[in-house]
Amino acid sequence: MSDHPITLNKSESLLQRIRFGAPDLPVFALVAALAVLPLLVGGSWLFALGVCFANAIGVLSVSVLVRYGGEVSIGHSFFAAIGAYAVAVLDTRYGLSLLVSLPVALALGIISGILFAWPSRRLSGIYLAVSTMALALAVPEIINNMDWLTGGYEGLYVSQHVVPGVPMSLQRYYAALIVLAAVVYALARLRNSRQGLQLLLAKAHPAAADAFGTPRVWARIAVMGISGGLAALCGAMLGFAGSTVSPSGFTLWSSIFLLVGSVVSFYGLTLPRALLGGAFLTLIPQLLSASGAWIPVLYGFALLGVILIGHYLPRLQARKGKA
Amino acid sequence: MSDFLRDLFPLLWSGLITGCLYALGALGLVMIFKSSRVVNFSHGNVAGFAAFLIYGFSSGLLLELSWGAAVMLAILAVVAIAFLTYAVISPLIFESDLTATIATLGIGLIAQGATLLIFGADIVSLDLPIPRFGASVLGLFVTGYDLTVLGVAVVTIILLFFVIDHTKLGVAFRAISENPFAAEVCGLNLRRIHLFSWVVAAILGVVGALLIVPTTFLSVTTVAAFMLQAFAAAVIGGFASLPGSLLGGILIGVLMNLFSFYVSPEFSSTFLLAVILLALNMFPNGILARVGGSRV
Numbered sequence: 166m167s168d169h170p171i172t173l174n175k176s177e178s179l180l181q182r183i184r185f186g187a188p189d190l191p192v193f194a195l196v197a198a199l200a201v202l203p204l205l206v207g208g209s210w211l212f213a214l215g216v217c218f219a220n221a222i223g224v225l226s227v228s229v230l231v232r233y234g235g236e237v238s239i240g241h242s243f244f245a246a247i248g249a250y251a252v253a254v255l256d257t258r259y260g261l262s263l264l265v266s267l268p269v270a271l272a273l274g275i276i277s278g279i280l281f282a283w284p285s286r287r288l289s290g291i292y293l294a295v296s297t298m299a300l301a302l303a304v305p306e307i308i309n310n311m312d313w314l315t316g317g318y319e320g321l322y323v324s325q326h327v328v329p330g331v332p333m334s335l336q337r338y339y340a341a342l343i344v345l346a347a348v349v350y351a352l353a354r355l356r357n358s359r360q361g362l363q364l365l366l367a368k369a370h371p372a373a374a375d376a377f378g379t380p381r382v383w384a385r386i387a388v389m390g391i392s393g394g395l396a397a398l399c400g401a402m403l404g405f406a407g408s409t410v411s412p413s414g415f416t417l418w419s420s421i422f423l424l425v426g427s428v429v430s431f432y433g434l435t436l437p438r439a440l441l442g443g444a445f446l447t448l449i450p451q452l453l454s455a456s457g458a459w460i461p462v463l464y465g466f467a468l469l470g471v472i473l474i475g476h477y478l479p480r481l482q483a484r485k486g487k488a
Numbered sequence: 489m490s491d492f493l494r495d496l497f498p499l500l501w502s503g504l505i506t507g508c509l510y511a512l513g514a515l516g517l518v519m520i521f522k523s524s525r526v527v528n529f530s531h532g533n534v535a536g537f538a539a540f541l542i543y544g545f546s547s548g549l550l551l552e553l554s555w556g557a558a559v560m561l562a563i564l565a566v567v568a569i570a571f572l573t574y575a576v577i578s579p580l581i582f583e584s585d586l587t588a589t590i591a592t593l594g595i596g597l598i599a600q601g602a603t604l605l606i607f608g609a610d611i612v613s614l615d616l617p618i619p620r621f622g623a624s625v626l627g628l629f630v631t632g633y634d635l636t637v638l639g640v641a642v643v644t645i646i647l648l649f650f651v652i653d654h655t656k657l658g659v660a661f662r663a664i665s666e667n668p669f670a671a672e673v674c675g676l677n678l679r680r681i682h683l684f685s686w687v688v689a690a691i692l693g694v695v696g697a698l699l700i701v702p703t704t705f706l707s708v709t710t711v712a713a714f715m716l717q718a719f720a721a722a723v724i725g726g727f728a729s730l731p732g733s734l735l736g737g738i739l740i741g742v743l744m745n746l747f748s749f750y751v752s753p754e755f756s757s758t759f760l761l762a763v764i765l766l767a768l769n770m771f772p773n774g775i776l777a778r779v780g781g782s783r784v
Binding site (some may be wrong): 237239284285287290291294295296299300302303306307309310421424425428457458459460461462463464465468469472473476477 | 594599602758
């Protein structure tokens with residue numbers, strides 16, 4: 166993408182600060198503000214924010230694939246569905262809480278990401294995009310036909326407490342916030358780690374990475390595993406924070422919306438960017454709930470608008486710099 | 489055994505008919521991809537919008553026109569949309585084809601939203617003005633609809649291949665899909681050829697949509713769903729080969745038919761996923777590509 170070099174450099178300087186010990190104050194302030202927010206707002210806003218955090222994780226999972234793999238996916242609802250149903254099935258059939266089901270969801274997401282990456286390891290660009298589209302299309306059908314496990318059309322209700330005695334609405338909010346913060350922290354660590362640098366090298370210079378012992382296929386499978394795992398976490402938190410899991414939440418459109426969120430946040434991997442994408446996916450449908458047909462129109466214009474801004478803004482700035 | 493054969497022939501025949509329609513959709517996708525290296529994800533939604541326009545123009549919802557006039561008007565609208573789409577994304581094409589591809593998703597979202605806003609989420613029916621007719625030929629039941637689809641598809645495809653093989657525009661189109669840089673150096677106008685392929689693809693999409701809708705009904709998602717098989721057909725053909733996508737369309741039509749009859753109608757999308765992944769692995773450059781190594 167066109168804005169990669171610019172924004173990547175920015176996040177590099179930010180991460181440099183983390184590495185040298187200076188904490189990234191604005192992000193900590195943001196987390197602290199979100200942590201005390203339940204004192205101020207309540208009810209439906211708390212619920213919407215929990216779903217917003219979950220969607221932010223989903224946006225991150227798509228952005229990771231773009232940033233580290235250079236690939237675009239419109240099939241992440243598949244991995245999200247795996248996470249969501251892992252939580253919901255363990256909850257309703259076995260009475261297990263999120264403490265058990267979240268690691269299971271993460272593991273299943275990583276495994277399915279790898280399983281999908283293997284047959285598609287040589288595909289890139291539009292070929293991969295089309296096969297992820299096919300992946301997303303198969304999801305609602307599979308869920309509906311496995312109704313002995315998934316509850317079919319009606320879906321499942323997630324109700325197990327994580328911490329007994331605390332109101333469920335607070336649990337749904339804080340669990341989503343904690344997982345989102347953990348994901349953002351893990352991604353910041355990944356950017357600095359040897360493995361993260363290897364992945365970036367494999368994306369920018371496949372031949373060089375090959376020479377340094379990172380085959381392209383390995384990099385692709387690793388990135389898809391990470392991205393699939395994050396998407397499964399998104400699904401798990403959508404299930405927990407949103408309290409219900411049903412096939413209508415995991416269609417091709419939900420995958421496309423995740424991509425829209427990722428584009429709108431300029432593929433950012435930081436907390437504010439992820440929240441921007443998540444809020445875009447959660448709050449706009451809520452504001453427009455009375456006139457649902459405007460949602461795709463608005464998303465479409467936002468997608469085009471952000472892409473065109475990403476295209477023209479650097480040029481305008483360059484022209485201004487010259488003048 | 490005779491039972492099996494008795495089932496098989498009608499299945500192959502109806503698979504061939506729907507396959508022709510998938511091929512029409514796939515040809516549009518491939519034309520756009522060949523010239524401008526963009527996968528047009530808005531193809532199905534725009535064609536669906538056009539089908540709704542035809543319904544609106546001929547049913548008295550928007551206008552009260554004859555069927556032919558409604559089709560002409562809808563085609564005009566679709567050509568205008570193709571111009572507009574190309575105008576928006578053409579600066580992106582020359583920078584990153586993946587970004588331009590994402591942008592077409594935005595166009596598709598807008599087209600779907602516009603359909604919902606104007607026509608609502610209701611289901612309507614849109615028939616072709618053809619005589620109802622059916623005859624048994626060699627144990628096959630052939631209807632007027634089948635023959636219409638086959639006739640229209642064959643004529644459209646022959647016309648398209650004639651234009652591409654024998655006209656100046658077609659030569660320019662092939663030159664650009666082979667090597668855009670060299671074509672530009674030779675004085676060809678890339679944007680004009682791109683526009684040609686976008687407009688032709690849009691018209692092919694409308695034709696495909698018109699022919700597929702009578703088999704089911706018209707809703708916001710019908711045509712978009714139909715175009716997804718067209719995507720599979722294009723993938724099987726390697727996404728850059730017009731004859732390949734024709735063959736891919738027919739193959740998908742027949743395979744889907746056989747699968748839903750003999751195995752299970754409920755898992756057809758999963759089957760499509762398997763076919764796409766298999767095809768991309770076994771024939772990464774399409775079923776008609778010559779096998780060969782790459783030059784190092």
